[in-house]
Each structure stands twice: as structure tokens, then as C-alpha cells.
Amino acid sequence: MINWHDDLPDIKPKYLAITKLIKSLIQEEKLLPGQRLPSERKLAQLFEVDRSTVTRALLELTSSGLLIKKSGSGTYISQLPQLHALPTRVNWHLFLENNKTSYSSYQSKITQTRALDNGKILDAAGNELPMELIPNLGSLQMNWQSFLLAQKQSQDAGYLPLIQTIGHIHEQKKQFKLNDQTLLITGGAQQALLLVLRSLLNVGDSVAFAQPSYFNSSAIFKTVGVRTFPIPLTDTGMDLNILEDVILKHRIKLLILNPTFQNPTGEIISLEQRQRILKLCQEYQIAIIEDDVFGWLVDSKDEVPTFKSLAPENVIYISSLSKLLGSSTRIGSIVAPETIGQRLLQVQKKLDIVPSMLAQVMANLALTDETLNAEINKLTKELTTRRNNITKILQNLKPDWNFKTPKGGFYLWIKQSDPDIFEKLLKENILVKPGPIYGTTKQDFRFNFANFDLDKQKKLRSALAKDK
Numbered sequence: 001m002i003n004w005h006d007d008l009p010d011i012k013p014k015y016l017a018i019t020k021l022i023k024s025l026i027q028e029e030k031l032l033p034g035q036r037l038p039s040e041r042k043l044a045q046l047f048e049v050d051r052s053t054v055t056r057a058l059l060e061l062t063s064s065g066l067l068i069k070k071s072g073s074g075t076y077i078s079q080l081p082q083l084h085a086l087p088t089r090v091n092w093h094l095f096l097e098n099n100k101t102s103y104s105s106y107q108s109k110i111t112q113t114r115a116l117d118n119g120k121i122l123d124a125a126g127n128e129l130p131m132e133l134i135p136n137l138g139s140l141q142m143n144w145q146s147f148l149l150a151q152k153q154s155q156d157a158g159y160l161p162l163i164q165t166i167g168h169i170h171e172q173k174k175q176f177k178l179n180d181q182t183l184l185i186t187g188g189a190q191q192a193l194l195l196v197l198r199s200l201l202n203v204g205d206s207v208a209f210a211q212p213s214y215f216n217s218s219a220i221f222k223t224v225g226v227r228t229f230p231i232p233l234t235d236t237g238m239d240l241n242i243l244e245d246v247i248l249k250h251r252i253k254l255l256i257l258n259p260t261f262q263n264p265t266g267e268i269i270s271l272e273q274r275q276r277i278l279k280l281c282q283e284y285q286i287a288i289i290e291d292d293v294f295g296w297l298v299d300s301k302d303e304v305p306t307f308k309s310l311a312p313e314n315v316i317y318i319s320s321l322s323k324l325l326g327s328s329t330r331i332g333s334i335v336a337p338e339t340i341g342q343r344l345l346q347v348q349k350k351l352d353i354v355p356s357m358l359a360q361v362m363a364n365l366a367l368t369d370e371t372l373n374a375e376i377n378k379l380t381k382e383l384t385t386r387r388n389n390i391t392k393i394l395q396n397l398k399p400d401w402n403f404k405t406p407k408g409g410f411y412l413w414i415k416q417s418d419p420d421i422f423e424k425l426l427k428e429n430i431l432v433k434p435g436p437i438y439g440t441t442k443q444d445f446r447f448n449f450a451n452f453d454l455d456k457q458k459k460l461r462s463a464l465a466k467d468k
């Protein structure tokens with residue numbers, strides 16, 4: 001509601017005050033392009049000024065292109081208000097302020113510290129594997145002619161041999177069967193998630209995910225304009241009473257889960273909890289997105305049936321090569337019920353976010369390399385050794401740090417009582433990811449142990465011993 005008289009700036013002459021007010025109303029979008037202004041007579045009454053004063057102000061605004069006079073019908077805000085009449089310099093600061101989050105300062109401190117790395121940083125803040133642990137697949141051969149030929153095998157869903165390879169791996173690992181499902185290749189898991197949200201949701205729709213969760217700091221929810229609701233993780237898994245409450249209050253459409261080696265807790269959701277979550281979601285007709293980016297690293301003895309295998313029609317399954325071959329690989333995949341898969345393909349094409357053929361051909365070479373399985377075994381063994389050594393160091397030197405030892409993955413989720421832990425560890429050159437990034441408190445933090453070879457383990461031990 002515009003308060004014409006009271007909002008008039010206290011300046012003279014009066015016609016200038018009127019032009020200033022109308023300009024700022026346009027700038028603040030309280031007056032919109034195409035909107036009709038009250039008549040001159042009415043404006044004179046509203047402003048409590050002479051009609052000639054209003055006429056003069058409107059004339060000024062018309063000649064600067066902000067208003068348009070249509071004879072016989074009145075004065076309108078121009079469809080394209082000439083912005084040169086308004087301050088010409090964009091206030092970039094406002095854009096930056098708008099995008100600030102409660103954890104931005106941590107992110108930038110982590111980035112700055114890495115940039116200044118003097119070789120002393122013990123980096124436990126990474127999301128992925130260190131380079132030295134990425135499977136060594138020797139010399140993958142791709143010649144130009146075979147690449148050109150490969151392009152003939154490109155389909156809407158991606159490079160056919162890669163689709164077949166990934167499908168075969170899912171079936172071989174007994175993760176699920178591909179009957180009546182579409183498998184499509186994406187540019188990583190993040191892009192897969194963006195595609196699913198863009199294809200299935202409208203602005204203002206609601207989704208839920210765990211707290212803490214990697215998804216808490218993902219920009220895609222804001223990009224798509226969906227509302228997010230955190231569901232606390234307790235010692236026994238996701239709080240299903242709160243989940244049901246949130247479902248009922250906020251008409252949740254999708255539940256997004258990262259059920260195996262969850263980022264950041266490293267937990268695996270038990271079969272019993274998976275079944276309870278599924279039952280609840282089936283009762284309220286909620287689709288599940290299963291983000292299984294760490295699925296490559298799970299030992300067969302610890303494997304729990306995927307949500308996708310338990311309810312193929314209700315679950316969209318997302319995977320990626322980022323946690324196995326490095327995040328710059330930018331290759332991921334989605335497995336969705338056919339009707340949904342077709343929709344995803346249409347949107348992917350429309351948005352032109354089809355992943356590069358070059359990357360797809362290379363990914364297929366890597367996934368069909370005969371040494372891959374042996375390399376994955378080597379990797380998981382080394383991760384277990386690093387995890388065991390790091391947990392021993394922490395248990396000895398930091399008995400007040402509480403964590404559960406995860407069965408695999410890269411992360412320890414540590415709880416302790418000092419809210420300044422991030423800064424204090426940074427002083428010791430130890431970089432971790434604090435809880436607010438994942439939607440919890442400053443007392444929690446995530447520690448990526450994958451990066452700690454024997455030398456770094458030794459350095460960590462002395463840094464923490466000094467701090468004792």
C-alpha cells in the first residue's frame with residue numbers, strides 16, 4: 001500500500017519531491033511496468049498540492065521515459081522504465097549480501113587457507129578422495145577415430161555403452177534391476193539432483209532431508225525455488241515422528257536421502273529403518289530420491305539393500321563417479337521409473353545440460369577397465385587403514401571428541417563442547433568443515449580422514465598433542 005502523502009520526501013520544490021517519490025516507487029517495484037497511476041486530480045488530492053504541481057512532476061517523468069501518457073486513458077508506468085533516469089550504477093553489494101549464508105564465512109576461510117597453503121595445512125575439510133587414492137587405471141586408450149565412431153552411439157539418455165556399463169554394474173552388485181526403468185547420464189550427482197527438482201517440482205514446493213546433511217549447503221534448492229525442511233538424525237537414525245509431522249504440516253513432495261556413508265555422518269541407514277521410511281513415504285505418497293554417491297565404496301558384507309531395490313517405482317536413484325574417480329570427472333547417472341525418466345530426458349535436452357561425449361567415452365573406458373575392481377578393493381582397504389589410524393589418534397589425544405566409527409566412506413562426524421573449535425584447529429593448521437555448513441552447531445564438525453597418509457597422520461598426532 002502506497003502512502004502517497006506521508007512518503008513524500010521533505011524537499012522543495014514540491015514537484016521535485018513528487019518525481020523523487022515516484023522514481024523510488026518504481027525502483028522498489030511498488031509501482032510496476034504498465035501500471036496506471038491515479039489521475040492528476042486524484043494525485044493532487046493525495047499529495048495535498050496544487051494540480052499544476054502534479055502536472056509538472058508527471059511531465060518531467062514522462063520526458064525521462066519513466067511514464068507514458070496515453071491520451072484519453074491516463075498516465076502509466078512505462079513498460080521499460082528508462083533506467084538512466086534512475087541511479088546508473090548497479091549496487092553489486094546487494095547481490096552479494098543476498099547470497100550470504102550463515103556458513104559463508106567458514107567456506108571463505110577454508111578457501112583462503114588453502115590458497116595460502118604453505119605445505120603445513122592438514123586438510124581434513126575436503127569433500128573427496130585425495131589424488132593419490134584415486135584408482136590407478138594405467139593407460140586408457142582412446143584414439144580420435146574411435147571417439148568419432150562412439151558419437152554414433154549417442155542417445156538421448158547418453159553414450160549407450162556407458163549406460164549399459166553402469167546398468168550392468170548395478171545389476172552385478174545387486175543394487176537393483178533395471179526393468180521398466182530409464183537410466184540416463186548426467187554431469188554429476190549435483191546436476192542430477194537439479195534436473196530431478198527442475199523436472200518434477202514447482203516453485204514453492206517442499207522437500208525434506210536429514211540434518212545434518214550435505215544438502216543443507218547446496219545452492220540448488222534456492223535455484224529451483226523449493227522450500228527445504230530438515231529432519232534431525234538421532235542415534236538410531238532419522239527421527240520419523242518429526243518426518244511425519246513435517247510431511248503433514250508442509251505437504252512434502254520429495255524426501256532426499258544419502259543412505260550409505262551419509263555426508264557428513266558416514267552412517268548407513270539400517271534395513272529396518274529403510275523399511276520404516278518407505279512405509280511412511282508410501283502412506284503419504286512421497287517420492288524418495290536416493291543419492292548413492294558413495295555406493296562404490298561399500299564392502300559387500302556391510303551392504304544394505306538400496307531403497308531403489310526395495311521400492312523401484314517410488315524411488316529415483318542417483319549415482320556419480322565423483323567419490324571414486326574425482327569430482328572433476330563430472331559424470332553421474334539417474335535411474336528412474338520410465339515415465340519420470342522420459343520427463344527428465346526432455347528437460348535435460350531443453351536445458352542443454354547433456355554431459356560431454358568426451359567425458360562419457362572416457363568414463364566408460366575407466367569403468368570397463370579390467371583392473372577397476374582390484375583398484376576399488378585396494379582403495380577401500382587403504383581407507384579402512386586410514387580410518388583406523390585416525391580414530392586411534394583421536395581417541396588417545398581427544399577423549400572428549402565423540403564420534404561413531406563409520407563402516408566406510410571418508411568422514412568422521414565429531415561432536416564436542418567448544419564452539420570455537422574450527423578457529424582453534426585452524427591455528428594448528430588443521431582444516432575441518434564445521435557443523436553450520438551441514439545445518440547443525442559450531443560444536444560439531446566433519447573430519448575427512450581419507451586425506452591422511454602416514455606422514456600426515458604423524459603430523460596430526462603432534463599438532464593435537466601440542467594442543468592437549
Ligand SMILES: Cc1ncc(COP(=O)(O)O)c(C=O)c1O
Pocket residue numbers: 127187188189190191214258263291293320321322327330331332
Ligand atoms: C551426498 C552427496 N551428493 C552429491 C554430491 C555431489 O556430487 P557430484 O560431484 O557428482 O555433483 C556430493 C559431493 O560431495 C555428496 O556428498
